[in-house]
Amino acid sequence: MTLEWPRQIPTLTDGVVWLRPLEPPDVDAVYICASDLASQQFTTVPSPYDWSDAVEFVDRASAQVWPGFEVAITGDDDALLGTCGLRVRDEDSDVVAIGYMVSPLARGRGIATRATRLLIEFAWSVGAHRVALDAFATNLASRRVAENCGMAQEGILREAHLGNGGIRHDVVLYGLLRSDPVVPVDESPSDGGGVR
Numbered sequence: 165m166t167l168e169w170p171r172q173i174p175t176l177t178d179g180v181v182w183l184r185p186l187e188p189p190d191v192d193a194v195y196i197c198a199s200d201l202a203s204q205q206f207t208t209v210p211s212p213y214d215w216s217d218a219v220e221f222v223d224r225a226s227a228q229v230w231p232g233f234e235v236a237i238t239g240d241d242d243a244l245l246g247t248c249g250l251r252v253r254d255e256d257s258d259v260v261a262i263g264y265m266v267s268p269l270a271r272g273r274g275i276a277t278r279a280t281r282l283l284i285e286f287a288w289s290v291g292a293h294r295v296a297l298d299a300f301a302t303n304l305a306s307r308r309v310a311e312n313c314g315m316a317q318e319g320i321l322r323e324a325h326l327g328n329g330g331i332r333h334d335v336v337l338y339g340l341l342r343s344d345p346v347v348p349v350d351e352s353p354s355d356g357g358g359v360r
């Protein structure tokens with residue numbers, strides 16, 4: 165076991181997106197993000213998603229760092245574009261897991277990819293050995309984010325999750341090891357053009 169988990173929620177940036185602790189003024193944007201159809205379909209957020217769910221999420225996330233933390237993803241104007249989180253999945257084995265959600269109007273600009281890369285770098289810096297990401301099989305955008313970050317598809321758990329709306333999802337397991345080769349950053353338009 166080598167994990168040296170932070171005592172405070174970290175602030176991270178690649179110069180285009182910022183990851184910072186959630187704050188009460190983020191509630192509006194969190195509500196928009198989590199009540200969106202795709203977020204309802206592809207994540208485990210409450211459904212229907214109420215205003216009070218966003219208030220509770222921001223309140224809890226602004227204080228919690230163990231066994232994982234959730235942060236705001238912003239551009240340089242500090243407005244919330246999405247949220248992402250890093251969580252200890254198996255402390256004894258130094259395995260952590262990532263999750264993310266981007267506001268409907270901000271999708272397709274490389275934001276989740278940038279945020280995930282920042283979390284992966286952070287995970288290595290605190291001693292993680294493996295980073296995991298689980299995506300529903302039909303969530304092609306999320307699977308693409310994982311692949312763009314160099315994660316390998318390692319398996320499929322058939323009908324492993326009963327999601328919102330009573331739909332059973334196959335869950336695709338992605339993983340990245342600290343020892344895996346570093347994937348060069350693709351400066352394609354959706355990746356390198358910054359947050360617009």
Ligand SMILES: CC(C)(COP(=O)(O)OP(=O)(O)OC[C@H]1O[C@@H](n2cnc3c(N)ncnc32)[C@H](O)[C@@H]1OP(=O)(O)O)[C@@H](O)C(=O)NCCC(=O)NCCS
Pocket residue numbers: 202203206207263264265266267270271272273274275276277278298299300303304305306308309312354355
């Ligand atoms: C998944 C999600 C976070 C992606 O956020 P994003 O900021 O738009 O992601 P990025 O722009 O970094 O990358 C999206 C990639 O998916 C691709 N993509 C988007 N929709 C797609 C689709 N329907 N089919 C195939 N690929 C798709 C984009 O082209 C891009 O790939 P590219 O860079 O190789 O062109 C966002 O769609 C979202 O919030 N969805 C709802 C919540 C969710 O699913 N969370 C993840 C749970 S595992």
